[in-house]
Amino acid sequence: MRLLQVTERLLKPSEFVPETAALFAEVVPKYFSEDEVAVVTGGADISQRFAELPFDHLLFTGSTNVGAKVMQSASKNLVPVTLELGGKSPVIIGRSAKLDLAGTRLTFGKLLNGGQLCLSPDYVVVPNELEEQLIARVVHEAQSMYPNITENEDYAGVINERHFARLQNYIDDAVAKGAKLTIVGADKTRASKDNRRMPLHILQNVNEDMLVMHEEIFGPILPVMTYSDMTEVPDMIEPRRNPLAMYYFGKDKA
Numbered sequence: 001m002r003l004l005q006v007t008e009r010l011l012k013p014s015e016f017v018p019e020t021a022a023l024f025a026e027v028v029p030k031y032f033s034e035d036e037v038a039v040v041t042g043g044a045d046i047s048q049r050f051a052e053l054p055f056d057h058l059l060f061t062g063s064t065n066v067g068a069k070v071m072q073s074a075s076k077n078l079v080p081v082t083l084e085l086g087g088k089s090p091v092i093i094g095r096s097a098k099l100d101l102a103g104t105r106l107t108f109g110k111l112l113n114g115g116q117l118c119l120s121p122d123y124v125v126v127p128n129e130l131e132e133q134l135i136a137r138v139v140h141e142a143q144s145m146y147p148n149i150t151e152n153e154d155y156a157g158v159i160n161e162r163h164f165a166r167l168q169n170y171i172d173d174a175v176a177k178g179a180k181l182t183i184v185g186a187d188k189t190r191a192s193k194d195n196r197r198m199p200l201h202i203l204q205n206v207n208e209d210m211l212v213m214h215e216e217i218f219g220p221i222l223p224v225m226t227y228s229d230m231t232e233v234p235d236m237i238e239p240r241r242n243p244l245a246m247y248y249f250g251k252d253k254a
Contacts, residue, residue, distance in 0.1 A: 008035065008036050008037065009036065009037045009038070010037075010038055010039075010040055010050070010053075010055075011024065011028070011037065011038070011039045011040065012039075012040045012041075012042075012046065012047060012050045013039070013041065014062070015042065015043045015044055015046075015047065016159060016160055016162075016163075017159070018041075021039075021041045022041065024039045024041075025039040025041050048069075048073065051069070051070045051073035051074055052073045052074075052076060052077070053077070053079075054077040054079065055074075055077075055079050056079075056080075057079070057080050057081075057082070058070070058074050058079050058080070058081050058082070059081075059082045059083075059084070060081065060082070060083050060084070061083075061084040061085075061118075062085065062086075063085065063086055063216060063218075064085045064086065064087065064216065064242070067083045067085045070083070071083065084118070085118075085242075085244065086118045086216040086218060086244055087122070087216055087240070087242050087243040087244045088122040088123060088213075088215075088216055088217070088240035088243055089119065089120065089121060089122045089243040089244055089245040089246060089247065090121075090122065090123055090124070090125055090237050090240070090243060090246055090247070091106055091121045091123070091124040091125070091247045091248075091249070092124075092125050092233055092246070092247065092248045092249070092250075093124065093125065093126040093127065093130065093134060093249050093250070094127075094230065094248065094249060094250020094251070094252050095127050095130070095230075095250070096250040096251040096252055097249035097250040097251075098249070099130060099133055099134055099137060100137055101249070102134070102137075102249035103134055103137030103138050103140075103141055104137070104141050105249075106121055106124060106134075106138060106222075106247075107137075107138045107141035107142050107145065107200075108141070108145070109121045109247075110138075110200070110220065110222055111142065111145060111146065111155070111200060111220060113156045114155060114156035114157060114158060114197070114198065114219065114220055115217065115218065115219045115220040115221070116156065116158070116159060116218050116219060118244055119244055119245050120217075120218070121222075121247060122216065122217050122223075122240075122243070123206075123213070123217075123222065123223040123224070123225060123240075124222060124223070124224050124225070125225045125226070125227060125233055125236055125237070126224060126225070126226055126227075127226065127227060127228070128226045128227065128228055131204070131224060131226050134224075135182070135202060135204070135224065138184075138200075138202065138222070139182070139184050139202070142184040142185055142200045143184060143185065146185050146199075147185070148185065148186065149185035149186050149197055149198070149199040149200070150185075150186045150188075150190060150191035150195055150197045150198075150199060151191060151195075151197075152197065155197050156197075157195070157196035157197040157198070158196040158197075158198050158219055159196075160196075161196070163218070163219065164190075164196045164198065167198060167217070167219040167220075167221060168189065169211070170210075170211050170212040170215070170217065170221060171189075171201055171203070171212070171221060173210055173211045173212065174203050174206060174210045174211070174212050174223070175203075177207070177209055177210050178205055178207070179203045179204065179205050179206050179210065179223075180203070180204040180205050181201060181202070181203060182201070182202040182204075183199055183200070183201055183202075184199055184200040184201075184202065185199035185200055186199040189201075198219060198220050199220065200220045200221075200222065201220060201221045201222070202222050202224065203221065203222065203223045203224065204224050206223040206224065206225060208239060210223075213239075213240070214239075214240075230252070
């Protein structure tokens with residue numbers, strides 16, 4: 001890491017996207033000298049060493065768990081840190097919402113890039129009596145957008161096998177603890193071992209004991225929570241209090 005002494009900016013792409021990282025390492029030197037921008041590639045061990053360097057400033061984009069480790073490593077050199085982290089961004093459906101419109105936008109947002117966006121809707125909170133109507137709309141929209149997900153090349157697959165297994169573990173854990181599962185867009189989770197296009201998984205009857213309600217999903221799983229009165233919603237969101245975004249559908253400005 002001797003580059004640090006002479007380089008204005010060092011970039012370390014994620015080890016989960018080695019081909020993208022290699023392309024960065026190939027393209028950046030064509031446009032920037034090494035003393036302006038340099039690219040460092042490698043695995044998790046290199047990322048750890050990277051975070052421990054005495055930078056003037058360190059910026060990290062990624063998960064909350066890794067962000068905490070990056071900040072801890074940077075603190076050894078009192079390096080200022082800017083974190084752009086994911087989170088469990090809730091979608092709140094009010095009784096005054098246009099339900100069809102909400103369902104369409106929720107489905108589009110959830111399935112964009114296979115649910116792998118920092119701003120993806122993570123879970124939805126809906127009035128008890130509107131739950132089934134909203135889910136019916138989401139199912140209809142998902143089937144309209146992607147009639148067959150696992151064989152659809154226009155639909156993004158889960159980035160790697162580790163993340164696919166993580167998502168499947170959330171589903172299995174929730175179902176084992178009483179969640180109702182609806183799979184939309186395919187008869188099963190995957191078409192083959194090498195196919196990581198995961199269809200939409202809707203989970204109802206979720207509770208705080210389930211892993212899916214504590215970790216950022218970053219994939220096509222949609223937990224559904226219900227409420228009787230809007231005053232209950234802040235307490236429902238509180239255990240997941242650091243989302244990157246929060247979405248509300250309705251006309252109640254208060």
